[in-house]
Amino acid sequence: MYNIGVIDKINNKGIELLKNNNKFTFELITDISKKNLLKKLPFFDGITLRRGKINYELLKNCKRLKVISRHGVGYDNVDIKYIKENNIKLLVTNNSTSTSPAEHIMYMIISIYKGCNKFDSIVREGNFHKAIYVDMNENFELFKKKILILGFGRIGKKLIKKCLGFDLKVFVYDPYVSETVINSYGGIKVSNLEEGLKKADILSLSVPLNEETYNLISLKEMKIMKKNSIIINASRGGIINEDDLNFALNSKIIFFAGIDVFKKEPPDQNNPLLSNNRVLLSPHAATFTKECLENMSIETVQNLIDFFEKKINKSKIVSL
Numbered sequence: 001m002y003n004i005g006v007i008d009k010i011n012n013k014g015i016e017l018l019k020n021n022n023k024f025t026f027e028l029i030t031d032i033s034k035k036n037l038l039k040k041l042p043f044f045d046g047i048t049l050r051r052g053k054i055n056y057e058l059l060k061n062c063k064r065l066k067v068i069s070r071h072g073v074g075y076d077n078v079d080i081k082y083i084k085e086n087n088i089k090l091l092v093t094n095n096s097t098s099t100s101p102a103e104h105i106m107y108m109i110i111s112i113y114k115g116c117n118k119f120d121s122i123v124r125e126g127n128f129h130k131a132i133y134v135d136m137n138e139n140f141e142l143f144k145k146k147i148l149i150l151g152f153g154r155i156g157k158k159l160i161k162k163c164l165g166f167d168l169k170v171f172v173y174d175p176y177v178s179e180t181v182i183n184s185y186g187g188i189k190v191s192n193l194e195e196g197l198k199k200a201d202i203l204s205l206s207v208p209l210n211e212e213t214y215n216l217i218s219l220k221e222m223k224i225m226k227k228n229s230i231i232i233n234a235s236r237g238g239i240i241n242e243d244d245l246n247f248a249l250n251s252k253i254i255f256f257a258g259i260d261v262f263k264k265e266p267p268d269q270n271n272p273l274l275s276n277n278r279v280l281l282s283p284h285a286a287t288f289t290k291e292c293l294e295n296m297s298i299e300t301v302q303n304l305i306d307f308f309e310k311k312i313n314k315s316k317i318v319s320l
């Protein structure tokens, strides 16, 4: 019998899988404070992990722990060095976690380009008939605009199809993906970031957060971009420098941003991006659809079960 900790709330469909499998006992842990996790984690053979930071201080007491099954694909909340040294496996939901994020990126691009929030307020405030006098120079067509997709993994590959459907010209910067692969999806590879930034009307990030990508987009990069360009970040906070972004928006160095993720989550109420009306915000919600959350919870738990039943697909295990 394996004892599983379900760390943080997940959709019930995944929990049902555990309930119906007599090889497992499990506990739902909704208090993800360090104090509670320090107390609870040592009793588990495996955990599912949504939010919650699993650092050295917690892990060093977890002598039973063999596997962490992430509800998601990013794993910047886990001490990778420790789990690698101690042969704790890390699993990700690589099947279910890209469609909704790619759609969320499109939603942000379209909302910004079409001035959705502005139109919504105009109607609500009783100004319907005055709309024709509003300056529409900040509403744009997507037709023939250029997007730079930064990171051509699962999300990038889903996103490109949607972009091509809107007749966007797609450039891709990902040093780890070949030109042949990018061309086969209808994209154009750029081999240095600066070249891509110069071309882009829209920059969308779909890279993991790591030492290489931390502050990848700072003021220097924004200054290379066009003045009417927009940046969408639905990957991880910390990849864009938030202070620089706020400055660039206020100084009209770039035009607008769509931000789903923050360096610190939840962001402080005095984070200047929260009061900047050149930013469209969402609360790390790129996966927040019925389908995605159901599928992610099922995949998270199924990965864990498959691991203990020794039939886990290798593609689910992160090679550290």
Ligand SMILES: NC(=O)c1ccc[n+]([C@@H]2O[C@H](COP(=O)([O-])OP(=O)(O)OC[C@H]3O[C@@H](n4cnc5c(N)ncnc54)[C@H](O)[C@@H]3O)[C@@H](O)[C@H]2O)c1
Pocket (backbone or CB within 6 Å): 072, 073, 074, 075, 097, 098, 101, 150, 151, 152, 153, 154, 155, 156, 173, 174, 175, 176, 177, 206, 207, 208, 209, 212, 213, 234, 235, 236, 260, 261, 284, 285, 286, 287
């Ligand atoms: N907002 C959300 O709710 C949400 C949901 C899903 C994923 N994410 C984030 O999005 C990220 C991407 O997801 P994915 O499933 O596409 O991951 P993935 O691992 O499939 O793809 C990441 C791609 O980034 C590329 N890359 C790595 N370093 C790079 C660099 N310095 N420059 C350019 N490209 C680089 C890799 O080669 C890879 O192709 C995840 O790591 C996660 O942090 C966020």
